Amino acid sequence: MSAIGIGVIGLGWMGRVHSQSYLRVGHHFPDLALAPRLVTAADPVAALRDDAARRYGFARTTGGWAEVLADPEVAAVSITTPTDLHAEVGVAAARAGKHIWIEKPVGRDAAEAAAVAGAAAEAGVRSTVGFNYRNAPAVIRARELIATGHLGAVTHARFRFLGDYAAHPMGALSWRFTRARSGLGVLGDLMSHAADLARHLVGPLAAVVADQATFIPERPTPSGATSHYAVGGGALGPVENEDWAACLVRFAGGARGSLEASRVSVADQNNYGFEIHGTTGAVAWDFRRMGELRVSTGDGYQNLALAAEHIGPGVGEYAAFQPGAGIAMGYDDLKVIEAATFLRSIVDGAPHGPTLDDAVHAANAVAAMAESFRTGGWVPVAG
Ligand SMILES: NC(=O)c1ccc[n+]([C@@H]2O[C@H](COP(=O)([O-])OP(=O)(O)OC[C@H]3O[C@@H](n4cnc5c(N)ncnc54)[C@H](O)[C@@H]3O)[C@@H](O)[C@H]2O)c1
Incomplete structure (x- = not known):
């Protein structure tokens, strides 16, 4: 199993759930060929950055998302910001060659969703979107x-x-x-x-x-x-x-x-x-x-x-x-599955979700x- 460096941009509810999913995914899917390593987390709120470093063990944190995309140790990013940033960050992430796990709705309208999809296709990076249900x-x-x-x-x-x-x-x-x-x-x-x-x-x-x-x-x-x-x-x-x-x-x-x-x-x-x-x-x-x-x-x-x-x-x-049968799974488990589908798609280049x-x-x-x-x-x- 080889390591893959992860960046998380936006450390609110979904940023926390994505970070936890990367940490849990290997427990549930031990046969995955990639092991996520939490490298850089970005959020303008300092308390959330400190919390993410302490709880999840990110090596670095920053207030500016561009630093995550410039980090050579980051190969894949979660984009979990408010929706207005999805297009700008998503297009920049694709152009920086980062694989993208992005929350729904991708952008504020169909044109923004298409812009991120087009940039990812052009760059040849893999994508997974948070349609967890x-x-x-x-x-x-x-x-x-x-x-x-x-x-x-x-x-x-x-x-x-x-x-x-x-x-x-x-x-x-x-x-x-x-x-x-x-x-x-x-x-x-x-x-x-x-x-x-x-x-x-x-x-x-x-x-x-x-x-x-x-x-x-x-x-x-x-x-x-x-x-x-x-x-x-x-x-x-x-x-x-x-x-x-x-x-x-x-x-x-x-x-x-x-x-x-x-x-x-x-x-x-x-x-x-x-x-x-x-x-x-x-x-x-x-x-x-x-x-x-x-x-x-x-x-x-x-x-x-x-x-x-x-x-x-x-x-x-x-x-x-x-x-x-009959033992309850939870919402967060759906996100662990989503992390697994993301990593699998990075490994073999095919969509898995x-x-x-x-x-x-x-x-x-x-x-x-x-x-x-x-x-x-x-x-x-x-x-
Ligand atoms: N799949 C689902 O079931 C699900 C559930 C909830 C939210 N979402 C989606 O996830 C996204 C985030 O929602 P949330 O509930 O986590 O919101 P949230 O408000 O809890 O978190 C957003 C975070 O982004 C941070 N942020 C703001 N500007 C930033 C910037 N320039 N750079 C980096 N971080 C920045 C904020 O400080 C905040 O911590 C939205 O697009 C939302 O629609 C999906």
């Missing part, structure tokens, strides 16, 4: 059941990504609520996951008709660095992007569906999942019961049960974590939703 073994089982025809032909599907992280009217006006730093609101944050999962499970999205709303138009300005769930702050400032969005979708294969995402959904904590129906069967999944897939197959058509299947070894990467091209597809889908809200009609999703 694809890695849940139950989601992999659902995909297998669909692909092998166990549901018949998929007819219609519902995807939901409902959260309450911004439901408090005094929730701080973090970077997520501004056009300049985040671009889209919940369309970028949670709908991008829904669009990716819908395409991954059902197939390409052909066209959408969408609606959106901002229910909390002003929020208190935070005094300094703030977290996803922080409440309170100073004077009220404007919320510049959408709290809620939903669309009807026509899939290229003929199936129909609906996608809904909210960050202000009172009494919904990370209520993410889907129900997919086919001509003879159905599957349903709830992220909060990650190891359980509800399945109905057979030839009875009516009065069938949607029975719980507890996913176990043999499905996806479950066996890397637990020895028998969602890439920047998938990020472009998701960005095109949410751009079509935003356009549909503006025009009020069906909008084709760019390919």
Whole structure:
């Protein structure tokens, strides 16, 4: 096994999760040909840099991300900054020859996602994007059941990504609520996951008709660095992007569906999942019961049960974590799998999980939703 030097840019929630994943990945995947070594971490907040060095053992820290890309010992980078920096940092990382594990949504709009994807393709570096819900073994089982025809032909599907992280009217006006730093609101944050999962499970999205709303138009300005769930702050400032969005979708294969995402959904904590129906069967999944897939197959058509299947070894990467079915995996485990897919793709040059091209597809889908809200009609999703 050879070592690969890692840089992490942005040390908030996702920066911590990526750093921990690099440290854990060898425990779960001892056969990986590459062992990550945490070299340089960047964040403008000194306390986060000190914490990252102390907790995770980064050899160096810096306030400037360009130093990470200039570090010859860094071969691969995690880009876990607020979304406005993804394009600038991502393009620079590719041009510096660094492999890229980048968080979703890649950039503030489809053009920024395409810029990073284009730069990575031109430089010949590998990429992995944080569409982590694809890695849940139950989601992999659902995909297998669909692909092998166990549901018949998929007819219609519902995807939901409902959260309450911004439901408090005094929730701080973090970077997520501004056009300049985040671009889209919940369309970028949670709908991008829904669009990716819908395409991954059902197939390409052909066209959408969408609606959106901002229910909390002003929020208190935070005094300094703030977290996803922080409440309170100073004077009220404007919320510049959408709290809620939903669309009807026509899939290229003929199936129909609906996608809904909210960050202000009172009494919904990370209520993410889907129900997919086919001509003879159905599957349903709830992220909060990650190891359980509800399945109905057979030839009875009516009065069938949607029975719980507890996913176990043999499905996806479950066996890397637990020895028998029904033992809960966690969100962070999905990120450890993502680290493994990233490292595998660096080793053999092939994609092993969602890439920047998938990020472009998701960005095109949410751009079509935003356009549909503006025009009020069906909008084709760019390919
Ligand atoms: N895949 C998922 O499930 C998931 C979950 C949460 C967030 N995300 C995505 O991850 C990204 C980061 O989100 P987060 O929740 O970690 O945000 P966060 O606010 O917790 O962290 C962002 C960090 O970036 C730092 N930063 C700001 N400017 C910087 C700069 N110039 N150089 C280096 N660092 C800088 C901030 O100081 C902060 O520590 C976003 O794109 C978000 O959409 C993905």
